[in-house]
Amino acid sequence: GESVGLHLPTLSVQEGDNSIINCAYSNSASDYFIWYKQESGKGPQFIIDIRSNMDKRQGQRVTVLLNKTVKHLSLQIAATQPGDSAVYFCAENIVGTALIFGKGTTLSVSS
Amino acid sequence: GAVVSQHPSRVICKSGTSVKIECRSLDFQATTMFWYRQFPKQSLMLMATSNEGSKATYEQGVEKDKFLINHASLTLSTLTVTSAHPEDSSFYICSAVGQANTGELFFGEGSRLTVL
Numbered sequence: 001g002e003s004v005g006l007h008l009p010t011l012s013v014q015e016g017d018n019s020i021i022n023c024a025y026s027n028s029a030s031d032y033f034i035w036y037k038q039e040s041g042k043g044p045q046f047i048i049d050i051r052s053n054m055d056k057r058q059g060q061r062v063t064v065l066l067n068k069t070v071k072h073l074s075l076q077i078a079a080t081q082p083g084d085s086a087v088y089f090c091a092e093n094i095v096g097t098a099l100i101f102g103k104g105t106t107l108s109v110s111s
Numbered sequence: 112g113a114v115v116s117q118h119p120s121r122v123i124c125k126s127g128t129s130v131k132i133e134c135r136s137l138d139f140q141a142t143t144m145f146w147y148r149q150f151p152k153q154s155l156m157l158m159a160t161s162n163e164g165s166k167a168t169y170e171q172g173v174e175k176d177k178f179l180i181n182h183a184s185l186t187l188s189t190l191t192v193t194s195a196h197p198e199d200s201s202f203y204i205c206s207a208v209g210q211a212n213t214g215e216l217f218f219g220e221g222s223r224l225t226v227l
Contacts, residue, residue: 034215043117043204043221044155089154096208098145099216101155 009103015111019080023073023090023102030092034099035064035075037086044089047075077107085109114138115207117219124195125227131191132222134205140185141207145216146178149202161188195226 013019025033031052036044050057050064050073057064063076073090087106091099114137124130134144142163147155159180160168167180177199179191188207192199202223206216 036218041202041221041223043218046215046218049215096143098157098160099206100157101147103154 010106010108012108012110013080015080015082015109017080019075019077019084019107019109021075021077021088021090021105021107023075025071025073025090025092025102027092027100028068028071029094032093032095033064033066033073034091035062035073036089036091036101037084038089038104039086047088080107080109082109082111115141115205115217115219117203117205117222119222120220121223121225123225123227126196127194129191129193130195130224131189132203132205132224134188134190134207134219136186136207136217139207139209141188141209142185143208144182144188145206146180146188146190147204147206149204149221155204158190163188192224195224197226200224200226 034049035047037047038044048059048062048064050066055066061078065074077084085108087104089104090102093099116135116137118133122130144161146158148158149155157170158173161180161182163182163185169175177193179193182188202221204219204221206218209215209217
C-alpha cells in the first residue's frame with residue numbers, strides 16, 4: 001500500500017546549525033501534511049503543517065517545504081538547540097481521515 | 112489548543128488479563144478518534160478509526176475481537192486489549208479530529224502497556 005517514508009533514520013548536528021529532515025510520500029491524493037516531534041515516552045507533538053495548495057510555510061525557527069512534483073516534504077530547523085533532540089515524523093492524510101506516519105528520523109543535537 | 116487526555120499513562124498487567132485505555136477530548140467534541148500503536152523505535156501504526164455511536168473500523172491485520180473499541184460519547188473513546196499477551200506490549204496513542212475539521216489531529220500523551 002501507499003505509505004510515507006523518510007530518507008534518513010538519524011541526523012546528528014551541532015548546536016546552532018540548521019537541520020534539514022526529509023520525507024518522501026507516495027499518495028498523490030494527500031492534501032495535508034504535518035511534522036511531529038516525539039520525545040521518549042510521550043505522544044507526538046505538533047510542529048507545523050502545510051496544505052497541498054502551498055509549497056512553503058514558516059513557523060518559529062521551523063520551515064516546511066512541499067514539492068508535489070517529486071512528492072517530497074522537508075522540515076528545516078534553524079539554529080538547532082539541544083532541546084530539539086527527538087524523533088521527527090512526517091505524516092500525511094486527506095483532510096478528515098487518519099494520518100499515516102513515516103518511519104521517523106532521530107535528530108541528535110550536540111552542544 | 113485542544114487537549115486530548117489518555118489514561119492510564121502506564122499499565123502493567125499479567126498475561127491473559129484485559130486492560131482498558133481511555134481517550135478523552137477535554138475541550139472539544141470529537142466525533143472521530145483514531146487509535147495508533149507504536150512499538151519501540153518504530154513509527155505510529157494506525158489500528159482503527161473510532162466513530163461516535165457506530166462500530167469502529169479496523170485496519171488490516173488488527174483483530175477487532177482482541178482490541179475492542181467503544182466510542183459511546185463525543186468526548187470519550189476506549190480501547191480494551193483483551194486477553195493481553197506479552198506481544199501486545201506497546202505504546203498506544205489516540206488522536207481526535209478537532210471540531211473545525213481542518214485536518215489537524217490532536218494527540219494524547221500515550222499509554223504504555225507492559226504485559227508480563
